Amino acid sequence: MADEPGRPRTAPARRRGAALEEAILRAAVEELTENGYPGLTMDRVARRAGTNKNAIYRRWPNRAALGIAAYRRMTVADARLPDTGELRGDVLALLRGANRHWSSPTGDILRGLLSGLGDDPELLAQLREQSSDGGAAMWLTVLGRAVARGEVAPEALHPRVATVAVVLLRNEFITRGVPSVPDAVLVEIVDEVYLPLVRRRSPP
Known part of the structure; x- marks a missing residue:
């Protein structure tokens, strides 16, 4: 439905906290999957997550820290401890x-x-x-x-x-x-x- 004349448009909800962190991590995982670590940049992750670089730097101090967090998200369920008895x-x-x-x-x-x-x-x-x-x-x-x-x-x-x-x-x-x-x-x-x-x- 079109906006009523003179009525301000509703701005999209601003994500904060866990919701924003999840969006950033998801974007970083997608960047790693598509481009590997050499292609991972804060700019690309910010654009994909729909946020700005400052929001990323407040949570991860550099590209390496973000890459590690994204990699952990990708593999968190992969490691299993064997128990063969020997x-x-x-x-x-x-x-x-x-x-x-x-x-x-x-x-x-x-x-x-x-x-x-x-x-x-x-x-x-x-x-x-x-x-x-x-x-x-x-x-x-x-x-x-x-x-x-x-x-x-x-x-x-x-x-x-x-x-x-x-x-x-x-x-x-x-x-x-x-x-x-x-x-x-x-x-x-x-x-x-x-x-x-x-x-x-x-x-x-």
């Missing part, structure tokens, strides 16, 4: 899940983020903890179960030790540029590196 089975299951993820379009986004955050250790650590290839908490949980079962000594419970396997997997993707890592390589990482390492972490 350390070897759990580690292989985590690696295979990470390999599937890194081989997917979402994995391309993750690699772009990791490359873009190489000079920011704090944000890089946040991204690794939020990624669905298994942050330190997941690996420590799996290793903690092995300790409880008596498979390895408690001294193995160290974040750098716990995440060695997935770090080696990331290395295959980042330095070798492979589209997917063969399963035989995952088995080799587990049997030749990971299990010998954690089993040797015992008191002198």
Whole structure:
């Protein structure tokens, strides 16, 4: 229905709080999906969300922080903790899940983020903890179960030790540029590196 003469038009409702944040995150996810992290800009996200850059900067201080938040939104339900009853089975299951993820379009986004955050250790650590290839908490949980079962000594419970396997997997993707890592390589990482390492972490 046309506006009555002389009557002011009703302005569209202004979004605030959670509604605006949701619109920004949704726009950032769409930008990441279409253009990857290299194509993610505050200007493009603001236009897509129907807001301005100041509204984004009030919530995320820079493009990297926004990219991490959007990536987390994309993958929040992806990570699942395996429980095969043995350390070897759990580690292989985590690696295979990470390999599937890194081989997917979402994995391309993750690699772009990791490359873009190489000079920011704090944000890089946040991204690794939020990624669905298994942050330190997941690996420590799996290793903690092995300790409880008596498979390895408690001294193995160290974040750098716990995440060695997935770090080696990331290395295959980042330095070798492979589209997917063969399963035989995952088995080799587990049997030749990971299990010998954690089993040797015992008191002198």
